[in-house]
Amino acid sequence: MKIFRSLEHPRFRHYFFGQTISVIGFWLQSIAQAWLVYRLTDSAVMLGLVTFASFIPMLVAAPFAGLVTDRVDRRTMVLVTQTAQMLQAFALAALTLGGWVEPHHVVWLALVQGLANTFDGPARHSLLPVMVGGTRDLHNAIALNSLVMNLGRFAGPAIAGVLLVWMGEGWCFVLNGVSYLAVIASLARLPSNRAERPTQSLFREFSEGFVWVWTNLPARLVMINLVLVSFCAPNYQTMMPVFAREVFAGDALLQGLLVSCAGAGALAGTMMLAARSSTAGIARVINVGSLAAGIGLTVFSLSPSLALAAVALTAVGFGVIVTGAGTNTLLQSLVAERLRGRVISLYMMAFLGTMPVGGFVVGWLTEQFGPQPSLAAYGLVSIASALLLWRRQPAIAAALATGTGRSGDSTGQGDGAGQADGTGQGDGTGQGDGTGQAGAAGKDRDRGSNPHGGHG
Template structure:
């Protein structure tokens, strides 16, 4: 655990709305994370744009999005065991260095004019493997950044707000950079952005960030213990199933936005930036609801609300044909997805003991991003044959059917965590 900050008292004034910012370690992490996430979103948009510019293939667009996230389905649970056994700070620093190498490879190929579709596919797969460690590492480290465990929920929400703010700011910035410069500049800026998080982590006083008890068992036994705890705990089981379904349907629609921007709204990279930025604005608004202290029962209610809001945005998106009408639908879609994802993360962090935190959070990362990738792959393949509008319509129907099935379980969730 981190060393307590001096004179840490009950949050007052602005601190009541974001109590995690009272902690020096978290403030440093928050600043470094903000720069790093902004760079990552700039690269994500640039990569999706260059894939579609070079190939015009919706299927390849879905494949690269799939490879950048799908490895988390298989690798993240194993990474969770490693996270519970080793120094989380050192692991995080090592992963940031490898992330930088991947971004520099993209930048070098783009500057040389040698970037080919197979390069993008291969480097997307490398990014997917690195994400399998990076995401659960960043999430599981949060408990070490706040001395007062009551502020952990706030830390989770603020960490998510950085990601969603990056989604809001990053795509328009990426669109502007792509219009004024090139994809190579976007990739190079992302490589530099990792230095901010590295500097923040190096200046923190975190103490020992290992859980020594996890090393007493084999890798297989430790992995089974994590799965067994998650499945045997009803609220954790419910929110993980909910997470997987929502991200396989609603969240995967995001991968189709380059096609909507170019073919439906007859726009360019800046149009893509505004569509993704609207979703990011909705996500920022949703995460703000969780930045303060809230009882678990209210957090559980937000999981349900996120499904309703996200479903409304997804259904509306397949009915509009004009850019100005699509933006509020993207806002609702982003808000609903973020509300469910962040509420789920906050519940998992609050209900999981420290000795299992890395493994349970790795399941969150695997389902959050892995199912997003699987859904994105199928969305790209379906859009290649039926078009993006029909694909989003299919996703909306599946989401409604899943909501009907999940409704009694989500209602019971509020009682289970009370």
């Protein structure tokens, strides 16, 4: 099975390379922004506040963003949000290069970027089936989309560390703004993708995504795990300037290199996911990722040496991306097309929206108890979540095997996405996946499903 088979689709190939450039730019800004704030304030709390501002819109507005995604032209929505983020980067660059930047400017602009990203994420992820011509290669496209993010995470921080020493923060922001042009150009090639005309009340449509996740056992369990792991494990990034300067006596270059270690682990995780031929056993893969993230974070926080810290961060990066991308894959393989935007928005709220709260809390804990015990506590929470999910693996497997985790709607029609675990069902195109039966052209075989979308 080819790891890069989704690149055979021209639309996805253009997006893949454009997004790779854009994500490198994003990481240039992310590393430079954190260093700028810590240089201006010497405050771990301010680092947490900027992270909070960047991601709190995802926590507050994600359900509404998902509802909008399922009602408007998704391509237009993504073009608008990408342009907004480009302008935000140029505004921060102008303030920094002009010598006018203050911490509150960074906070407010981080909030703007976070709000744009809240609406961008569900719409862009909902376009993946359009880019690959259906659901047959969707799980591979999701993995390669994560690969794009982590190519940027691997290369961007290291480049940022060099550019920070050489050119300063402002030019990193300029380069990020320019990088958005690449992904905007790739998305402009896509056809219009207007959602179906709404047939229900606004409130019912708003609540449907929540109902689907809560009544679908596999979705509910992996989402609870995702909330706990995402609250804790990714916040090594928030505290990285503190660890680089105070714990390991380094500078911006060391900060960038350490984040790149996590990026290398994430890159390995996405390659592993992309190499999978189906979604079989994905819930167990999510579990392994969560455990790796927790153990890695605990070891990193207490590491007596820089070498051990680098290895531990590699495990954290691997674990976080496997947990996040694996959960995305499971959800997208289960959900009906008409609910896709809303469910993806809830996924993004869990994966990215909890990070700001965790970042703010760990900033406060660091001021009180120091960075090492604070991150160690976060690592232990992630480990506990992984162990609890492991106990429920038999229930998840049973739900998927009996079809109670399948997608559908009140009419009994599925989205043709196939069986979640990929152990015997096709992809809904009439083609099998080589492991069992062919799909049924979108007809849901499990007509005894839950009436609220048929999701067990």
